[in-house]
Amino acid sequence: MASGRIRTDGRSDERRILPAGRRPPAVSGTRIRFRLLGPFEVEIDGDVVDVGRPRQQAVLAALAIVPYRTVVIERLITTVYGADPPPTAKAQVQICVSALRRLFAGHGQESMITTRPGGYALRAADDDVDLRRFEALVAEGRARRGDAPEAAVTAYRSALALWRGPALGGLDSEAMRAVAHRLDEQRLAVIEECIDLELGLGRHRDVLIELTTLAAEHPVREQLQGQLMLALHHAGRPADALEVYHRTRRVLVDELGIEPGPRLRRLQRAVLAGRTSLDIPPPKPGGDVTHGTPPEAAVPTPRLLPTDIADFTGRDAEIDAAGSALTGAPDPGVVPIVVVSGRPGVGKTALAVHLGHRVADRYPDGQLFADLRGPSGRPADPAEILGRFLRVLGVPGMALPEGTDARAELYRHRLAGRRMLVVLDNAGDERQILSLLPGTPPSAVLVTGRQRFGGLPATAYVEVGLFEPRTAMDLLSRMVGAERVAAEPEAAATLADLCGHLPLALRIAGARLVGRPHWTVEHLVTRLLDQGRRLAELQYGPWGVRAGLALSYEGLSGDARRLLRRLAVADFGHIRSWMAAALLESDHAGASDLLDELADARLLDPDAGGRRYRLHDLVRVYAGERLRAEEPGPEQAAALARVLGGLLFLAERANRPHAEGDITISAGVAARWALPDEVTARLLASPRTWLDEERHTLTTGIRLAAEANHTALSWELAYAASWVFEEQADVEEWRMAVEVALGRAEAAGDPQGQATMLYCLGSAHLFQQRYDAARRPLERAAALFRHSGDEQSRALPLRNLAYLDRLRGDLDAAAARYTEALALLRRGPYPVGVAYVLHGLARISLERGNGEAALRMLEEALTLSRQGGTRRVEAQVHCRLGELWLSLGTWDRAAGAFTEALAALHDVDDSVGRVHALRGRGIAYAQSGRRAEAAEALGEALQTAARIRNPLLQARCLVALADLALAGGDWRPARAHLYQALEHLRAVNVPPDKEHVLALLAKVEAMAAG
Incomplete structure (x- = not known):
């Protein structure tokens, strides 16, 4: 064990390193601390724990930076792997989270990492994360600096004492380096604020050593150089103060091509004049980390936002969410970054520009705007964007440094302390964005792009979707005129559908109608109905849906482009990974990765479970164009x-x-x-x-x-x-x-x-109880099977024809067809098929009054259905047995058979079979005097028959309920049930049932008249 320095809480910093997953001697009251301000460490009850591999460390650090806040899985992936993650990245991050959970569970903290929608969160108190303690102490210092500077200095110094070196030491991913750089900049800003107060309290000699070291480490940070000049001058060393100025000027001119700022120049003149009191005002708290120059004196106020859209429509929820995230109370030291994402043409730019104008008064120092999609459609070079920003921020073209890093440094230098909104439109990836972010608040950033950019330190994500139908109609009305839309409401609704409720497509359609006042809405609809010309029609001047889709298409890998084209071949409305594999004749894992690539480009929409993907109508049209051109x-x-x-x-x-x-x-x-x-x-x-x-x-x-x-x-x-x-x-x-x-x-x-x-076809008609329509196709099928010599297949239409014969009362014809089908089926290994025909024959035997023959056939059918393992047919046989026992007057055995049928159907989705079994059991209960149970069974049977909209079964259930009412001597409900049954039977042609109902009605009407 190595001895450490003395901690600020008085305890020794001497700690033991515990292997991952090992429980410390005592876990009661376990305290877990996360140390980010220096080498990344996790401390449990005073001992540093081995968190595991670098991937696990990066995941845990990303969660610890924002405790109790959800970190989306995309950001964790980028944190670990950068902008080019492997196909297994999501699974690897999940493995890391599982390993971390096991680590904490070993110390009695099973719920330290919780799963949230889309990501994870760390359940750590602010007091257990040194970064959160640092931010709280800094906020306390800033609150006290006006009225109690001594207390403010104490808070600042307590905050700075938490630092043990450069932030997040040991974590080497690009995303972690960006966060670490931001935290280190924040620390320097706090040091400068603290030293300003200490200089104001006359502690010039106390801070000289610290300032000398800091000024040497940060030679272009003008705030530190100015503070060193002040300290030296007040310590009676004006020559040394002037030397600091000249050294700083040489570095600024040689490395950045710029002269020192106004504050540093005023300090130089004051020292040269021999003034004993230098009262140059310090910068605002959290202000300029390099110049310390008041913003209005340093650079002009840029206003680069494009013109707002006069007829901006809808998006209230999105505007509120993004606006609140931009202008709400930010975390101390955190730059608000809001990401607006969505498919091409959905209106991300329009929303960002509209919102930028809406909140412009909250950013009086200016608004910067850049389209990160270059004129050729390729991603713009961040160095070029930085050059443009720096020029409007007052840096002469000849003074622009070379290289992205140097320009980014100067850019952060110019934005520090200014309340400025930066809008980065059409971003391609995180690498394009990171160098364009301000280093410190109070500036804020609004980013738009097709991806969510999970690797950014974003404070909010806002997803922009398609317009709802009502919003689409509102937009058309505002563009074309409410009267014109109201005159053709159906055509306008169809136009919105053909535009896929995509705002860009709707705007183009509206612009075409405005430009051609002699066109009706229906005329444009007719033109758009031709899919081969739809994208050509959705073009107006420089605006077109095809251009945006083409840009996304060209940005895909070759295999992803091929898959998108072929999705137009398989126009199912959705796509699964196995379908993509079949289209490409590839493995399923690779096909799944390509689907995710298309989803990331917003050319596919995954469902909530990620099992299916859907293609927007206009994307499908574009895919069809590319398919015809390239395949x-x-x-x-x-x-x-x-x-x-x-x-x-x-x-x-x-x-x-x-x-x-x-x-x-x-x-x-x-x-x-x-x-x-x-x-x-x-x-x-x-x-x-x-x-x-x-x-x-x-x-x-x-x-x-x-x-x-x-x-x-x-x-x-x-x-x-x-x-x-x-x-x-x-x-x-x-x-x-x-x-x-x-x-x-x-x-x-x-x-x-x-x-x-x-x-x-005959079976479909039969199931729909269109019995007359079913007979002809079934007869033709039987004849064709006979002609082709496929005799066993002929048994299928024969047994359905036999069922039709029985329904119309022709028992002889039914028995003949069933017998023929039975002979054909007994030639092959078809126990279930034989059982099906046997119970049909048994029903005919029952209707002829031959119960003994019916019982023999049903017993064989029951054995065969069990042999075949088909519970559905087994249930049908039990129902026939129940009918047999009903015909013989053995009510208990009948009820038992119908109960067996229901048991067989317990795990089978067969609503029709369930109606038959419930109805039969109800009749058996009624005959045995169990009237309440009969009414319950028959009522459930009727409800099920109504749910599946089967008129024949509804009629038969109603007849059974009428019989139950008549058995109780109450003809009124019986008459109502029978008239309802007659209405249902008008929808089907089953003469025996209709005749039975009419006979019962005659009996009931006689009772009513008597």
């Missing part, structure tokens, strides 16, 4: 085929649990694009959820395949998607997609595709 047709077709093949691969695997043991139609020739096992397992962890989420993707894929003449892909996707749509209450979207695939199969002369799609 050969065969490559486009191959990319689409891979994505559709991947979709088919996933749909078939998601369907496997449902189709297990049942017959499936023979696959066609479409090529599957197999996904890696780990990706497939992650996507299909819940097949039901995946199918629900991807319903629109599946129907879009069917349409895209048909339009691209991928015949087999089109109809095989439609067939693979059948289960998910069969489970939904509304299958209209799927039926329309099936019709598209059927048209493609017919055009291609594909008999297997035609037969399969006719079967699916």
Whole structure:
């Protein structure tokens, strides 16, 4: 152990270094301190703890700089890796946080680092972070300097005693160096303020040694040189004071090309005149860290903001958030930096300029503005921007130093102590911004760009999104005229939609309408409807949507550009990483990184969970333009085929649990694009959820395949998607997609595709209870399967036709078709398919009064359904058994069978099956006299049938409720239920049910009349 210096609190600074994760001898009342003002250290109960690798140190330091405030993950990544992080950067930062949490947990502080939306925060009290203690003491000193200078000096010196060397020593990342430089500048400013007070108290000799050392270390810092001159002069050493002036002048002229400032020159003249009292006013607290010259005497007042927009619309929340961050009470010594981010054309510049004018009176020393996107579209050189800023700040062109670093130093020198707003528009990355930041407050910075710039020491981030529909209409009304928009409200709303609610596109559309008063809004809408010309139409003078998109496009890597183009091929409305991998025929990790690159460029919008990305409509149009210009047709077709093949691969695997043991139609020739096992397992962890989420993707894929003449892909996707749509209450979207695939199969002369799609179309009609419409396609499908020799596939339309026969009361025809289908299915390994047909035959036997035959078939069906492992069919068999026991009058056994059916459906999303089971159990309860339980079961069945909008099931539930009411001798609710049932039956053609309701109604009406 090495001995240390004496601490300001009287304790020895002698400390032990503990290995990472090792618990100290006692953890009760553990105190953790974070030391940033010198070599970065973490001290636990007086011992310095080994925090771990440099990455972990950098992450912890970034959190400790702003305790209890969220540090976004992007800033942590930049802190560790700089502007070019590896693909695994986010995961590596998360690993660092986990390691740090384990370290603190080992010392009894499990919740020291908390997860916040978008990042993390350190739960450390201000008193435990030396930087926060320093800032608090400095604030105390500044508050006391006017009325109690002695107390102010004590506070300043206590603050400075916390420093142990250059800030954040040992942390070598670019971001940490920038923060450390800011903190070191802050320390020097405090030293200068403190010495000003001490000189005012007559302590000239006391500060001479310290001033001599500081002046030698900082030869161009004019404030320190002037203070040294004052101390020397008052100590009776005027010659030495003049030597300080001449030495400083030589350094300034030789290194920066500038003469000393007015304050230093006045000091020189006072010393030469032999004045005994030098009363040159000191700078304001936190002021000029080099000159100490009053701002108005040193440089002119620049006003560089562009003209504000007269019809600026909306953005109230964004303006309030950014304005509050700029003008609110800042942390002592911290320059307010507000980042405004968003996609190209969203209005970031307009917002920044509008806000700049709005708060201009809070920055009386001027406003600087620079577009960091150069005239050629390439990032502007910070050295050139600094040169322009310095010239308007009063530095002659011949006096401008060479190099970015030297100019940045002089720039900070000129801004120090001034209340100035710096607006940096269209920034490309952090490296372009850092040299343009003021060193000390009270200046503030407003940055706009497409990225969030997580590596900046920002105080606030404001995201600018698309306009809401109402705001879009407000903008059009303000530009074009409220009367003109009100005359064509629907056309105006369509115009806003075609502009994607993008402010730039809306402004261009409005400008075109203003410039052509003879155009109607509908006329412009018609022109924009042509996607091939939309971006050309959204051009007016120097403004155009395409130019902004092209700039973003050119800034991408080659692979990211290729991916963006190919996203126009797979127009699904969203994109997942596996789709990107298929489009590029690449690995999934690389494709995911490219999606993030497009998202960073604001060409894609990630959803909240980061699992999907969406393409804005105008970006999609631009991607299509680049696709047609740069990609050969065969490559486009191959990319689409891979994505559709991947979709088919996933749909078939998601369907496997449902189709297990049942017959499936023979696959066609479409090529599957197999996904890696780990990706497939992650996507299909819940097949039901995946199918629900991807319903629109599946129907879009069917349409895209048909339009691209991928015949087999089109109809095989439609067939693979059948289960998910069969489970939904509304299958209209799927039926329309099936019709598209059927048209493609017919055009291609594909008999297997035609037969399969006719079967699916008939099944869709059947599920929608459009029984008359279902029969013809099912009959055609059966005939085509017979003609092609695919006899086992023919069993599928046969069993659906048998169901239709039974519904219309033709039991003989139904039994014949079921028997034929059964014979076909028994030839193959299809236990579930056989069970399905057996319970259909059993129902016919029940309706014919042959319960014994029905029981034999249902017992076999139950065994087969369990063998196939399909709980849905097992539940259907239990329902048939329940109907059997109802027909035999064994109410308890019937109720038990329906309860078994509900148990089988517990983990199965089958609302139709649940209605059947609940209705059957309600009827069984009613027959056994359990009226309250019957009413509850039937009421739940009716609610479920209504939720899925199934009129036939609603009618049957209402009939059961009517029977329950009649059994209780109450004909009034029975009549109401039956009339409601009759209304539902008008939507479907099921004669037996309708006849049954009419017969009951006649009985009820007779009761009412009697």
